Amino acid sequence: MSSRDYLGEFEHIVLLAVLRLDxxxxxxxxxxxxEERTKREVSIGAIYxxxxxxEAKSYVQSRAGDPTPERGGRSKRFFRVTAQGVSxxxxxxxxxxxxxxxxxxxRSRS
Amino acid sequence: MKHATIGAxxxxxxxxxxxxFGSSEQAESILGDLQEEFSAITRKSGDDxxxxxxxxxxxxxxxHLAVGSFRTVPWSLAGVVLxxxxxxxxxxxxxxxxxxxIAILRAQRPYSNLxxxxxxxxxxxxxxxxxxxxxxxIGCVVAILAKGREVVAAFTLIVVNAVSFVELVIRVYNHNPxxxxxxxxxxxxxxxxxTLDVIGILVxxxxxxxxxxxxxxxxxxx
Numbered sequence: 001m002s003s004r005d006y007l008g009e010f011e012h013i014v015l016l017a018v019l020r021l022d023x024x025x026x027x028x029x030x031x032x033x034x035e036e037r038t039k040r041e042v043s044i045g046a047i048y049x050x051x052x053x054x055e056a057k058s059y060v061q062s063r064a065g066d067p068t069p070e071r072g073g074r075s076k077r078f079f080r081v082t083a084q085g086v087s088x089x090x091x092x093x094x095x096x097x098x099x100x101x102x103x104x105x106x107r108s109r110s
Numbered sequence: 111m112k113h114a115t116i117g118a119x120x121x122x123x124x125x126x127x128x129x130x131f132g133s134s135e136q137a138e139s140i141l142g143d144l145q146e147e148f149s150a151i152t153r154k155s156g157d158d159x160x161x162x163x164x165x166x167x168x169x170x171x172x173x174h175l176a177v178g179s180f181r182t183v184p185w186s187l188a189g190v191v192l193x194x195x196x197x198x199x200x201x202x203x204x205x206x207x208x209x210x211x212i213a214i215l216r217a218q219r220p221y222s223n224l225x226x227x228x229x230x231x232x233x234x235x236x237x238x239x240x241x242x243x244x245x246x247x248i249g250c251v252v253a254i255l256a257k258g259r260e261v262v263a264a265f266t267l268i269v270v271n272a273v274s275f276v277e278l279v280i281r282v283y284n285h286n287p288x289x290x291x292x293x294x295x296x297x298x299x300x301x302x303x304x305t306l307d308v309i310g311i312l313v314x315x316x317x318x319x320x321x322x323x324x325x326x327x328x329x330x331x332x
Contacts, residue, residue, distance in 0.1 A: 021193025027143035044143050048136055049178025056182055064135070067142075070149055074142030077135070 005057075007092045014039060014050045015089050018060060018079050026065070026076040051079055059085030118157050120148045124168040130316060131175040133258035134323045140171060143313060151188070179262045187263055194252040194267040198307070202245050210240050238306060245310025252311070253318035261320070264315025268308050275304045 007015065017033040018025040027044050030051075054060045065076035069105050081089075128144070129137045144167060151160040180187060200206075214236065249264055256263030279300055283293055 018286070027139060028146050031143075031147075043167055043170035043174060044140055044147075045167075045174030045178075047142055048132065048171075049174040049181070053138065053182055062138075071142035071148060072145045074138050076142060077139035100172060 005091075006095055007086065010046070010050055011054060011084070012089070012092055014047060015054065015059065015081055015085055018051075019081050019086075019089070022062050023078065023080065025079045025091075052083065055079075057084075057088075058082060059088050118149070118152045118160065120145055120164045121161055121168075124165050128168050128171055128259040129323070130319055131172050132179070134326050136258075137323070140175075144168065144171075176262050176265070179259045183259070186289075187259060187266065190252055190256045190263050191270060192267045193246055193255070194263075194311075195270055196246075197248045197251065198267075198271060199274075201248065202303075206244060238302070240302060242306045242310045245307045246314045249311035249314025250318055253315045253327070259313045260319040264311050268311055271307055271311075272304065275300055 013034055014030065017030045017037075021029050021033055027047055030047050031042055031044060034040065034047075051060060051062070055062060060079045060081055062077050062079050065078055067073050067075045125144070126142055128141060131137070132140065144164060147167075148160050148164050151163050249267070252263050252267055253260035279297060282296055286292065
């Protein structure tokens, strides 16, 4: 992995949602967290496809929970952000900060 | 599979389609998430909106999982599909299914034994069945090698095959544009072979996927 390996927009959003949810991060809660905070409709598939990609990059780890009847006997898959994932979030934040430095975004918008 | 679920049931066909894409563990957790949300929407808004939501989410999920497979393991999927394409080309070049069917026909010696009906059956059904079996075998090889992404690999092979069939049809037409009757016969043959290919490869992909899922399925709470 390169030190310049920045997160894509949706990867960034998903990682932040998993960080916010701490040990309660699984498909349903991650989806609701993103929808509530970004007002953007996302599908379960988009979240899992992104989380799988992040897991392949070692930015998140997953573990299976216990199966429950309300889920049709299927288990939850909980995610947590690794130290590498936190570094990637920080790296992306710093890059965005450097890009926005000196920009008068309020004036540009009007 | 029967689950001890509280309330309404989500659309079974949509759930089955979702279960074909992504890895087995991924499909398990996605279906669980979909069912949890489906139950919540059913309680809040009723059965019909929940079913519509489930279908919409399932189709979006399938699209994301298919695209996600290519982004996660692009080279291994491309390699598997390329192998399938080469096997298909080899099979088409040497007409293996037709040779097998004709070899069986000769072994039965229909004229000497007056089994004319068998000869006709072999031409009408034997060769198509042999072609279908060859497509299934190719589909099985591709699905077995594309671990966890059997149906995505099978679909991709079908699409690539379709492109090569179209290219072949155009090439044949350009080679001899005046004999429209011969071209129409060839076109029907290509469409027939391609249809057999689609069904054979798809059935093989789904079969391998289901067998693999069944062998790795975790215990469910009843």
